[in-house]
Amino acid sequence: MRSMDAERKNTGGHTVVVGASLAGLRGAEALRRAGFAGRLTLVGDEPHRPYDRPPLSKSALTGEVAPEATVLPNLHALAADWRLGVAATGLDRQAREVRLADGTTLSYDRLLIATGSRARSWPNPTEAGLAGVHTLRGRDDAAALRQALAPGPKRVLIIGAGFIGCEVAASCRALDRAVTLIDPGPAPLARILGQPVGEIVAALHRALGVDLRSRTKVARLEGNEAGRVVRAILEDGNVVETDLVVVALGAVRNTEWLSGSGLDAGPGGVVCNEAGHALDTEGRPDRAIAAAGDVARFPHPLFDGRPVALEHWGHAVAQGEHAGRLLAGEANETDYAEMPAFWSSQGGITIKSVGLTEGADSMVFAQGSPKEGRFVVVYGAKGRCIAAVSFDSARWLPAYAEQIAARAPFPPICGGTDEHNLTVLSPGFPEKRTSP
């Protein structure tokens, strides 16, 4: 019995983790906790030890915490080699080798891919290169943005009203900077939360003093002779004078280094099976390799096996830990089925969500009311609950998470405290949608 266990368990050899951030770190820790005693190497292209990103658009921008103060605590003594500041540039699965940017290679017995995603840059490279045009993904981006905000720019223009765009807008208002927020959708966050909730977010941002422009796009950015951005021309013909632009157009998954590896990896992420093993282009799992966090695309059992790639902090932790156990041979082939969960805070409001709103055909305000500024919205698809989102009412979410996991009929919870007459609304998602 004992020897069989020892056989199945991977307690030695060399495990390489590429991507030294949240999912990579938590994966490495789980691997050790599961008894892996071999060599462990973490490769990360950023020069920093793993740190936390959520504060970067919130407290690190407003100055409540310094960007350097976001280092992630080590939950478990790792005993690992850190290769920081060097990117992985290629993967040879036959030779079981990872190529690094400094020309060296690392051979591995097990590999965890946790390269996450990066901010999508402004599509026109010349305009993107103007001084004063920023994106926000890493700690250095946050430091640069904070520095640019300090002298009091004329106006901050934020392109894209997704979560990061909205958070940056609220943080800039907290610093009393003039802000314009532009999005082609009908309302901020409408792509993710639907139009009725988007309208509430719009009202919140207007109340914060954000100059919100919905249903329009930036056509181009213009610079002065010194190469500094000075204005944006909108598609509707309007002009916004600005000297600081934050491009918040979502994220692109870091999979380029995997091209030629035979893995099914592309802009949509690294395709995995239910357990989290990476699949090759023929759809066969490579059992020496797992992926986790923003970069992984996997069939989610709670959503009928639909492939999803989640950009959520909690998911990076849970899937990272699952992948660590999987590579250690502990979580053998068990499906990863963590309930997706996300939070955001902007303008003093905390938004939390469980489940996935994608595909919702109906929604109700289940508890509280928009008027009070605290409420829970539940989303349904084909008569089942699929997601719930709370504004300053997170305490109810666990109950809804259970309903979602149980595929309870929609609307799920009837006759709750603080409940209003339930009116089923249409989420009215704009055409192109992404998950929160």
Added chain:
Amino acid sequence: MKTGQLFEAVKDEANRADPYPLYARLRETPVSRQDDGIYVVSTHAAITSLLHDPRISSETLPPSERPRTGNPFSDWIVNPVKDHLTNTHRPFIFRDPPDHDRLRMAVMGQFTHQRVHAMRGRSHDLVADLLDKQSDATSFDLVCDLAYPLPVTVICEMLGVPPEDEPQFHGWATQLASALEPDNLGNEEARAKNIITFDEISTYMRGLIKEKRRHPQDDMLSGLSAGSGPGGEPGMGEVDLIASAILLLVAGHETTVNLIANSTLALVRHPDILARLAGEPDLAPRLIEEMLRYDPPVHFRTRRALSAIDIAGITIPEGADIVLLLASGNRDPAVFCDPDRFDPDRPDIRHFGFGGGLHYCAGAPLARFEAEAALVALAQRLVHPRLIDDPPPYRSGAALRGPMHLRLAIDGVAPRR
């Protein structure tokens, strides 16, 4: 015993000293229907889930009905109005959102960091004084001589209730706390007594609040009466204010006493840990969390199902009375290994000592400081404490459970450090 009768046995005073074997039996059915129609929830998972479920209501008190006096003016005009006011302005522990949230927020705004921390130092001094009084004793009653006076003084000072009025409260608080015992709710006489007490304490509070409005001081009642919450939002009307003040006073009187007494009992029964605490006072915070798990002051709270709830393979029907058996969840072997062992070194103690969810105890930080001050001083100063009665006599409550007296024989009290 049949499962459907186990909760009856929990309420039976004969089982007060050790209800835990009954809880273990109850946990075999995470949510079990009792013969009288009450649903008892006893596992950690099921309690957690219901504490966060919006279909669970805390509005469990039966409608107030003041007893007939024979005076038609009282019976037909005054008392029905009073009943109506009582029914619509219950203390927020018995209320649901959104009213609960509004009231709780206003009260929490008065539990300022500064005030609570000031009480930390104050607790140390009070405990030192109370123990000094025992310096010549060979035995004393820990409940009457320390566990009770400490939290009472603290809550009176926090609220701004004059200490000379305290003796009046003792009886009132004990009477009102009995509203948490299910058997008293069904008992007409007990209910009538409760209403009379409530009216008496309300009259007192109304006078005190008037006084605070005229001469505001740096205390919670003055802050609440001034009518502003933390964000400058309007606070609460007078009837809600009185109900909240009474809630704080009762909560401050009737719970911490049990934590200190239960902890002392456990420590005297585990002399190795008592000795360790004396030399290692930093152990106190963890030890107190373990106490709140191992033998908490509040054993259960009641709720009502607003609609049918499917849980743990059973459907709780709409309108059913529910008992969340917090002290049983605290001993659930699915969450705590070796749950019946008192072990302050236990990692990750997710106890229900202070409840959970939206009614999570408002006074938790205060209670922790008070218990810490008391237990460290007891460990360091009592010389060779022994229990005179083991088990000690318990107070009658099954929900608010703790020793009525805890007589200790001692070989002296060391001077204060």
